[in-house]
Each structure stands twice: as C-alpha cells, then as structure tokens.
Amino acid sequence: MTALAPRSDFPLLARQPALRYLDSAATAQKPTAMLDAERAFYENHYANPHRGAYALSARATDAYHAARARIARFVGLADAECLIFTRGTTESLNLVAATWGRTHVSAGDEIVLTALEHHANFVPWQQLALERNAVLRIVEPTTSGEIDVQRVLETVGSRTRVVAFTHVSNALGSITPVAALVAELRRRTDALLVCDGAQGAPHLPVDFDALGVDCYASSAHKLGGPMGIGALLARRAILEAMPPYQTGGDMIEFVHDERSTWNVLPHKFEAGTPNAAGAVGFAAAVQYLDALGMDRVRAHEQALVAEASERIAALDGARVYGPPAERRSGVVSFTLGDVHPHDLATILDDARLCIRAGHHCAQPLMRRLGVAATARASFWVYNDRDDIDALIGALERARSLFGLAGV
Amino acid sequence: MSDRAATEAVYQELLLDHYRRPRNRGPLPDADVTVEQRNPLCGDILTLQLDLEEGRVREAAFTGQGCAISQAAASMMTQQLRGKTIDEALALRERFRAMILGDAEAARDTSLGDLRALSGVARLPVRVKCALLAFSALEEALKGRDARRATRDAADEDGLEP
Numbered sequence: 214m215t216a217l218a219p220r221s222d223f224p225l226l227a228r229q230p231a232l233r234y235l236d237s238a239a240t241a242q243k244p245t246a247m248l249d250a251e252r253a254f255y256e257n258h259y260a261n262p263h264r265g266a267y268a269l270s271a272r273a274t275d276a277y278h279a280a281r282a283r284i285a286r287f288v289g290l291a292d293a294e295c296l297i298f299t300r301g302t303t304e305s306l307n308l309v310a311a312t313w314g315r316t317h318v319s320a321g322d323e324i325v326l327t328a329l330e331h332h333a334n335f336v337p338w339q340q341l342a343l344e345r346n347a348v349l350r351i352v353e354p355t356t357s358g359e360i361d362v363q364r365v366l367e368t369v370g371s372r373t374r375v376v377a378f379t380h381v382s383n384a385l386g387s388i389t390p391v392a393a394l395v396a397e398l399r400r401r402t403d404a405l406l407v408c409d410g411a412q413g414a415p416h417l418p419v420d421f422d423a424l425g426v427d428c429y430a431s432s433a434h435k436l437g438g439p440m441g442i443g444a445l446l447a448r449r450a451i452l453e454a455m456p457p458y459q460t461g462g463d464m465i466e467f468v469h470d471e472r473s474t475w476n477v478l479p480h481k482f483e484a485g486t487p488n489a490a491g492a493v494g495f496a497a498a499v500q501y502l503d504a505l506g507m508d509r510v511r512a513h514e515q516a517l518v519a520e521a522s523e524r525i526a527a528l529d530g531a532r533v534y535g536p537p538a539e540r541r542s543g544v545v546s547f548t549l550g551d552v553h554p555h556d557l558a559t560i561l562d563d564a565r566l567c568i569r570a571g572h573h574c575a576q577p578l579m580r581r582l583g584v585a586a587t588a589r590a591s592f593w594v595y596n597d598r599d600d601i602d603a604l605i606g607a608l609e610r611a612r613s614l615f616g617l618a619g620v
Numbered sequence: 621m622s623d624r625a626a627t628e629a630v631y632q633e634l635l636l637d638h639y640r641r642p643r644n645r646g647p648l649p650d651a652d653v654t655v656e657q658r659n660p661l662c663g664d665i666l667t668l669q670l671d672l673e674e675g676r677v678r679e680a681a682f683t684g685q686g687c688a689i690s691q692a693a694a695s696m697m698t699q700q701l702r703g704k705t706i707d708e709a710l711a712l713r714e715r716f717r718a719m720i721l722g723d724a725e726a727a728r729d730t731s732l733g734d735l736r737a738l739s740g741v742a743r744l745p746v747r748v749k750c751a752l753l754a755f756s757a758l759e760e761a762l763k764g765r766d767a768r769r770a771t772r773d774a775a776d777e778d779g780l781e782p
Contacts, residue, residue: 555662559744579663585686602657614628
C-alpha cells in the first residue's frame with residue numbers, strides 16, 4: 214500500500230525521511246502548495262482587505278473572498294457568504310453556543326449532545342446549560358463507541374433546543390451517519406442541529422447542503438491548511454437571526470454614539486482584520502485535497518486503518534477500541550497490555566513514530582470506555598504500509614521492554 | 621525523538637516492579653494532609669496523603685492513575701519519605717528534582733534510594749513532568765510547614781474532618 218500523496222509534496226516529511234507521522238488527527242503536515250500560496254499572498258497581494266481605496270487592497274480583498282468561495286465549494290456550501298472564517302473548530306462551536314445559544318436557550322430547555330464529543334463540542338454547551346439553567350442531556354454511545362440514531366431520537370424531547378454531535382469521533386474514528394440522523398431529527402424537532410466537522414472535512418467527502426445540519430464547524434490545520442483558521446458553515450436564516458459574536462471593525466454597518474448596526478454576512482461575524490493569508494492557505498489546502506479526490510482519500514485511509522487495526526489486534530494483550538474499521542475514519546485507538554499509552558508514545562518515539570497518547574480531549578467518552586487513556590495512531594494521505602510496519606515493530610519492542618514477551 | 625538507550629535505561633525491572641506492585645498505594649485513613657495533583661495535558665491524577673507526627677512523616681501513601689513513570693515515582697517517593705522530617709522530605713525533593721533535570725552528581729546520591737532508577741528521565745525531556753508529579757504533590761502538601769508548624773497543625777486537625 215503506497216501513499217496516496219508523495220512525501221515529497223510535504224517539506225517536513227521530505228526533509229525527515231525516517232519520520233513516521235501518525236498523528237494527523239491532531240494536526241496534518243503541510244503540502245508545499247499550501248505554503249507557497251500563503252507566501253505568494255504576502256509577497257504579491259498583501260494589504261488589509263476591505264479597507265483600502267487602492268488597487269493592492271482590492272486584490273487582497275479579492276484573494277480573501279476567492280478563498281472563501283473555494284472552500285465553500287469543497288464542503289458543498291452553495292451560499293459562500295454563509296462560510297464564516299473563525300480561528301478553528303473550537304471558536305466556531307463557541308460562536309454558535311454564545312450567540313444562537315444565548316438567545317434561544319432558556320431555563321428548563323434541553324441541550325442534547327453525545328458522549329463522543331470532543332471537549333470543544335461539549336464544554337461550550339455544558340457551560341451554556343449552566344448559565345441558562347438549561348438541562349444537558351447526554352446520549353450514551355453504543356458498546357462499539359458509535360452514535361446510535363435511535364438513542365439520539367429517544368433523548369430529544371419537546372424542550373430540546375440544540376442537538377450537537379460530531380461527524381467523526383476524534384478519539385475512536387467512529388463515523389456518524391449524519392444524513393440519516395438529520396433526516397430523522399427533522400421529523401421530530403426544530404432544534405438547532407450542530408455538527409463538529411473537525412475530523413470530518415479532512416477525511417470524508419463533505420456536502421454541507423446535503424447533510425442538512427444547521428451548523429458545521431471545521432479547522433484548516435487538520436486538512437493541510439495553516440494553523441489559526443477554520444470555518445463555521447451555517448444556514449443563512451440562522452446566521453441572519455444570530456447576534457454578532459465579537460464587535461469591532463469590519464463587522465459594523467454604522468456606529469452611532471449610542472448603538473450600532475451590523476454589516477451583512479459574512480462580515481457580521483468577522484470582526485477585526487481578517488486572517489486573509491490563512492484563508493488563502495486554507496483554500497490551497499482544499500484545492501490540493503480536491504486534486505487527490507476525497508473519495509480516494511477516504512478509500513486510502515480505510516485500507517490503512519483496516520490493516521493497522523488487524524495487525525495491532527493480533528498482538529497479545531492489545532485491544533483496539535471503536536467500531537469495525539469500515540465504520541471508522543483514519544484513526545486506530547488502542548491499548549497494549551498494561552503499558553500505559555504515554556510510555557508507549559515514548560517508546561515509539563525512539564523509532565521516530567509520532568502517535569497521540571491520552572484522553573484525546575474526550576474525557577466523557579474515556580470514562581464510558583473505562584480507560585483513562587489510549588494510544589491513537591491516525592493516518593492521512595501521506596501514510597503507507599511502511600508506517601504500519603514500523604508501528605508494529607515498535608509495539609513489539611514495547612512489549613519486550615515491559616516484559617510482555619511471553620504473555 | 622527520544623533515544624533508545626535512554627528509554628531502555630528508564631524502563632528497567634525496578635521501575636516496572638514499582639509500577640505493577642506499587643508500595644504504599646491506597647488511602648491513608650489517619651492522614652493529616654491530602655493533596656491532589658493533576659496533569660491536565662495527559663489526565664494523570666495523583667492523590668498524596670501524609671500522616672505527620674512530631675514534624676516527621678509517619679506514613680505516606682498515594683492513589684491515582686497514570687503512566688509507569690509517574691506511578692513508580694509516587695511509589696518510590698512514599699517509600700523514601702517514611703520517618704523523614706519535613707526539612708529532610710523537602711531536601712529529598714530538591715535532590716530528586718536536580719537528578720531529573722540532569723545533575724549527574726544527584727543521580728549518584730544513595731539517599732534517593734529506588735528513586736535513582738528514574739535518573740534516565742533526564743534524557744526524556746517530555747516525561748520530566750511525569751516524574752515530578754508526585755514530588756509536586758509533596759511540595760504542595762508541605763507548603764508553609766516547618767517542623768514545628770506541622771506538629772501543631774496535626775494536633776489542630778485531630779478529630780476534625782478526615
């Protein structure tokens with residue numbers, strides 16, 4: 214199994230041929246095309262967008278909005294003005310909780326979320342519930358670590374104002390059947406449907422308009438784009454009804470002494486000088502992925518995950534968490550005997566293998582799995598069978614260091 | 621990248637023995653001080669309890685969960701603390717800290733007992749926090765206590781909440 218994208222497309226991987234990067238679920242390595250695009254923006258078109266009455270600023274503005282349109286196309290959002298640039302998934306979700314949440318959730322209302330959520334799609338809702346005296350209802354995962362449509366439907370009631378769920382679990386890789394879930398939810402509730410797409414957009418074809426959710430959040434850095442920028446996609450009527458998140462430059466229409474009026478979408482939610490260079494890099498990253506083809510990205514990861522899961526599970530004392538490989542995105546979450554995942558990560562680091570160890574910012578899920586920590590190997594377009602071979606070899610060494618050889 | 625030799629120096633039999641058969645693990649019903657430390661990055665939790673008597677550590681025990689390094693360090697530390705005055709306990713912490721930060725002389729100090737098995741952590745910079753977790757709990761537990769105050773506090777707390 215060869216890589217879908219050559220290592221030579223990624224300067225860091227090209228310069229460190231021995232590195233085995235298996236932590237793309239945390240953040241993905243960067244393709245040259247993205248780095249070049251961001252640099253070209255600074256070198257050729259750089260000025261403050263929206264402000265200047267001169268050609269260079271107009272070019273910067275054009276580049277910023279072209280980036281928005283390009284990313285909207287990648288995620289299947291026809292109305293590009295409904296793509297709000299944020300700092301990332303975390304800010305996107307906080308934005309929705311702070312604006313829509315504060316204006317629509319009152320005492321006694323219910324917020325439904327799932328135990329699979331990353332803290333970024335858990336804590337903002339938990340805090341909103343505490344602030345509004347609302348009730349937080351948590352949908353328990355299946356024994357395989359998945360969101361079950363029926364369980365979500367059973368948890369939703371007449372006072373449910375928000376249903377928040379992840380597209381893909383960052384800890385286990387479980388893929389939520391979003392379209393099916395949304396179709397069922399729409400029959401029963403008019404609650405706001407919020408989807409955490411941090412692990413969706415980098416790994417699966419995403420068609421926002423077809424998914425049917427109200428809000429979808431994602432980050433550029435997990436799909437090869439720069440750090441510090443992400444997107445909130447939402448339906449126009451919802452964004453127009455929401456109050457602003459932050460106030461300041463760019464987002465206003467007119468400032469009176471006593472009050473202000475707001476600019477149109479998307480500017481209403483983009484206060485201050487925008488991260489236009491980040492947006493340009495973000496757009497270059499999705500363009501790179503489109504050229505690879507998201508269907509092929511998905512197929513490639515699935516093959517790697519299936520093989521890695523099978524070979525890890527075959528090790529004595531190993532346990533792989535989550536659903537069968539075909540219902541998982543690019544993640545293999547596992548434990549090995551009594552070797553703590555942090556110790557495992559240190560031992561694997563000797564072989565220049567980068568994995569994540571810990572609770573993966575999903576402590577509610579880890580409690581339910583009954584483990585404090587797991588080791589997580591995650592795959593993306595540049596990984597290949599050599600990475601899996603190296604991983605298995607290093608796990609064998611960990612077994613022997615911990616004296617598990619004969620267990 | 622960690623290096624193979626450093627990793628192999630750390631994951632030795634003595635460390636694994638303390639990890640798998642921790643000494644002084646469990647609640648201490650008569651504890652005078654209970655301190656909980658967490659490492660928010662990795663989720664490790666450690667609760668350290670001390671039973672102090674006349675300015676000395678009569679018993680030290682811990683509960684919690686975490687990696688082999690943090691758990692073995694807690695086990696070794698509680699073993700080493702028994703009978704020490706508060707000043708001696710704080711001095712032990714200083715020696716251990718020096719060793720973990722790479723002081724070769726401290727690594728030869730036999731007063732560290734089994735804790736010397738952790739000297740190799742100095743070459744695993746990302747694991748220094750794991751090794752220091754138990755001792756930062758100790759520091760917290762002894763904060764502001766000198767030998768005389770400890771005795772007084774212990775007397776004051778007798779009969780109050782556990």
